[in-house]
Amino acid sequence: MNRALFRAMFKQHRKKIAAISTGIFLYEGLLTWVYPVVAKNPAVAQVAESIPSAVKTVFGVPENARTDTFEAFISGQFFSRIWVMLMAFHGIQTANALLAKMIDDCSLALLLSTPVSRGEILSTQAGVLVSSGAVLVAVTIGGLFFGTSRFGIPINHGNYILLGILGLALFTLIELYSLFFSAWLVEEERAVTYAAGLTLLFYSLDIAGGLSDKYSWLRNLSLFRWYQPQSILEGTTNPTGPIIGLNVCSAVLWYYAKRVFERQDLAI
Amino acid sequence: MPESRWSEKSTQYLEIQVLKEEVLLRKSEEMIEVKELNKLYSEGRGVRNLNFQVDAGKAFGFLGPNGAGKTTTIRLLMGFLKPDSGRVTINEIDCWKEKAEVKKIISYLPGELHFMESLTALDFLDLIARMHGNKRQIKRNRDYLASALELDLKILIRKMSKGMKQKLGIIAALMLDKKVLIFDEPTSGLDPLMQKVFIDLILGEKKRGKTLFMSSHQFVEIDRTCEHVGIIREGELLTIQSISQLRDAEHQTFEIEVEKEEELEFLKQRQLNLVNIQEKSCMIRVTGEMDKLWLALTQVHVISFRQRSLELEEAFMDFYR
CATH class of the missing domain: 3.30.70.80 (Peptidase S8 propeptide/proteinase inhibitor I9)
Structure with a gap:
C-alpha cells in the first residue's frame, strides 16, 4: 500500500463518500423518528401481517418473521434492499473509477511510471475501495445507534454491529469482484457491465428463490443468501459462518485480481 | 604473507576491477536496447522486428505517421505492454520482467495526458514526488520548472487548458532528475514560445548527461535535440540516421x-x-x-x-x- 497514493485517491472520492453518508444518516434519522408513531398504531402491524409472503420476500422480510418490532421495520425499510443496492452500486462504481476508468482514460500511466509496482498500486486502490465501504458501514451503524438513542428505541447493539461486519464482508466481496473485472477486462464499459450484471443476477436469484418452494434452490446460488438482516438483528441467526465464507471468497478474488493485473497488457 | 600470495591477490583484485569497469562501461554505452522486438495487437497493428540502441547521454528521435507504432514502442519501453517476442532493456534492466525496478531511472511523459482532475497541480506533483521517494531536490526542480514554464501550480487540474496540462506533464517528468527521459510527443499543445523553452530545457538535460528517447511529429524538436532519428511506418523501423550525416547531404x-x-x-x-x-x-x-x-x-x-x-x-x- 502506498500512503501518498492512498491519500490522493481518498481525497478524490471523499465528497462522494460524504454525500452518501449524509443521505444514509438523514434517512435513518427519518426512520427512527417515524418508528415510535408507527409502533403505537396497531393497524400498521395488521397491514404488515396481511402482506402476501411473495411480496414480503421481494422486500426482504423473512417468512414467519415478526412484523411488529423495530428490527422488522428497519430491515424492511432499509437493510434488506435499499442499503444493499446502495452499497453494491457504490462498490461497483468506485471499483471501476479506481481502475478500469483510469486505464481507459490513461490517467494510470503517470502512476505506473513511478517505481511503485503494479501490485502495490492495486493494493492501494483496493485499500481506498474497502475503506470507503467501511466508512459507509460505520456511518450506517453509528447513525442508527444515534437515531435509536435519540428517539428512545431499545435495540441490541451487538446484533447491529454483527450486521455491520456481515455487510462489510458482503460489500467487500462485491467491490473485489468489480475490481477483478476492471483488472481483467481493462475497459470501463465492459467492467461495469460484468460487475453490475453479476450483482443483478445474484439479486434476482435471491428474489426468485424466495417466491416459491419449487425454486428455493436458486437462493443457494446467490451471494445474498448469506445476508439475512432481520434474523441477525433479532439474534436468531449467527452470521459468523457467512462472514468467514465471504472473507475467504474475497481473499481468493484478491489473489487473482493481483495476479491478472501484474500480467495484463495496459495500452495506456 | 609470502610474496607469491600477494601477487596472486593483487592480480585477482585487478581482474575484478577490470571486470567492474567493463560492466560499467557496457552499462554506460548502451542505455536503451531494443532487440528483435515484436508486439502485435489482435487487429494487426503493432511493431515488427524492431532493433535499435540508444547510447548513454545521447538523444534518439522517433518519427512516424499516426498509427505507425511509436506509442506502442514507448509502452513496451515503459513495461506497460508485454513483448510477444524480443527484448527491451534500459541500463540492462528488462523493461517487462523488472518493470518497477526500471522506473527508478526513467522519467516519462505520456502522449495522452490525463490526470486526477480533482487535485491541484501542486498536489499532483507532490504525489508523484512522494511515489518517487520525495527527495528535497525534486521540489527545488519543480519550483524552477514551474517558473520556467510559467505555470501556476495552485490551479485545479480540471480547470487547466490542454497546454497547461502539457506543461504540468513536462514538470512532472523533468523534476525527477532521472537518467533516462522517455517522451511521447512532448510539445503537443504548447505554443511556439513554450516549445522553444521546452527545447532549451531538454538541451540543458542533455548537457547533464541524460539519455533521451522522444517520439514526435515536430521535426524541429528532433532536429534540435537528437543525435539520431529513427523512422517507423506500419510497425517497421525503416531507417535510423544520424542527424549530422543528414546535414551533410x-x-x-x-x-x-x-x-x-x-x-x-x-x-x-x-x-x-x-x-x-x-x-x-x-x-x-x-x-x-x-x-x-x-x-x-x-x-x-x-x-x-x-x-x-x-x-x-x-x-x-x-x-x-
Missing part, C-alpha cells in the same frame, strides 16, 4: 511559380532539379551552391517564390508517404 527546396509555361521549360534546361512540376509552378531542390538557381531565375518572370519549411523534414517526408 541536406538540400534546400523552393516552390516557384512563373508567368509562362515556356519559362518552366527554360528552367528545366538549366540543369536544375525540378520536381512536382505543374502547369506554371514547380519545386526546385538545390544541393550546395545556389548560384545556378539565382542565375536562372534572373532570366524568367517569377510570380511567387517560397522556401519549403525544413530541409531535413523534407528528406524524411518521403518515408512518411
Whole structure:
C-alpha cells in the first residue's frame, strides 16, 4: 500500500463518500423518528401481517418473521434492499473509477511510471475501495445507534454491529469482484457491465428463490443468501459462518485480481 | 604473507576491477536496447522486428505517421505492454520482467495526458514526488520548472487548458532528475514560445548527461535535440540516421511559380532539379551552391517564390508517404 497514493485517491472520492453518508444518516434519522408513531398504531402491524409472503420476500422480510418490532421495520425499510443496492452500486462504481476508468482514460500511466509496482498500486486502490465501504458501514451503524438513542428505541447493539461486519464482508466481496473485472477486462464499459450484471443476477436469484418452494434452490446460488438482516438483528441467526465464507471468497478474488493485473497488457 | 600470495591477490583484485569497469562501461554505452522486438495487437497493428540502441547521454528521435507504432514502442519501453517476442532493456534492466525496478531511472511523459482532475497541480506533483521517494531536490526542480514554464501550480487540474496540462506533464517528468527521459510527443499543445523553452530545457538535460528517447511529429524538436532519428511506418523501423550525416547531404527546396509555361521549360534546361512540376509552378531542390538557381531565375518572370519549411523534414517526408 502506498500512503501518498492512498491519500490522493481518498481525497478524490471523499465528497462522494460524504454525500452518501449524509443521505444514509438523514434517512435513518427519518426512520427512527417515524418508528415510535408507527409502533403505537396497531393497524400498521395488521397491514404488515396481511402482506402476501411473495411480496414480503421481494422486500426482504423473512417468512414467519415478526412484523411488529423495530428490527422488522428497519430491515424492511432499509437493510434488506435499499442499503444493499446502495452499497453494491457504490462498490461497483468506485471499483471501476479506481481502475478500469483510469486505464481507459490513461490517467494510470503517470502512476505506473513511478517505481511503485503494479501490485502495490492495486493494493492501494483496493485499500481506498474497502475503506470507503467501511466508512459507509460505520456511518450506517453509528447513525442508527444515534437515531435509536435519540428517539428512545431499545435495540441490541451487538446484533447491529454483527450486521455491520456481515455487510462489510458482503460489500467487500462485491467491490473485489468489480475490481477483478476492471483488472481483467481493462475497459470501463465492459467492467461495469460484468460487475453490475453479476450483482443483478445474484439479486434476482435471491428474489426468485424466495417466491416459491419449487425454486428455493436458486437462493443457494446467490451471494445474498448469506445476508439475512432481520434474523441477525433479532439474534436468531449467527452470521459468523457467512462472514468467514465471504472473507475467504474475497481473499481468493484478491489473489487473482493481483495476479491478472501484474500480467495484463495496459495500452495506456 | 609470502610474496607469491600477494601477487596472486593483487592480480585477482585487478581482474575484478577490470571486470567492474567493463560492466560499467557496457552499462554506460548502451542505455536503451531494443532487440528483435515484436508486439502485435489482435487487429494487426503493432511493431515488427524492431532493433535499435540508444547510447548513454545521447538523444534518439522517433518519427512516424499516426498509427505507425511509436506509442506502442514507448509502452513496451515503459513495461506497460508485454513483448510477444524480443527484448527491451534500459541500463540492462528488462523493461517487462523488472518493470518497477526500471522506473527508478526513467522519467516519462505520456502522449495522452490525463490526470486526477480533482487535485491541484501542486498536489499532483507532490504525489508523484512522494511515489518517487520525495527527495528535497525534486521540489527545488519543480519550483524552477514551474517558473520556467510559467505555470501556476495552485490551479485545479480540471480547470487547466490542454497546454497547461502539457506543461504540468513536462514538470512532472523533468523534476525527477532521472537518467533516462522517455517522451511521447512532448510539445503537443504548447505554443511556439513554450516549445522553444521546452527545447532549451531538454538541451540543458542533455548537457547533464541524460539519455533521451522522444517520439514526435515536430521535426524541429528532433532536429534540435537528437543525435539520431529513427523512422517507423506500419510497425517497421525503416531507417535510423544520424542527424549530422543528414546535414551533410541536406538540400534546400523552393516552390516557384512563373508567368509562362515556356519559362518552366527554360528552367528545366538549366540543369536544375525540378520536381512536382505543374502547369506554371514547380519545386526546385538545390544541393550546395545556389548560384545556378539565382542565375536562372534572373532570366524568367517569377510570380511567387517560397522556401519549403525544413530541409531535413523534407528528406524524411518521403518515408512518411
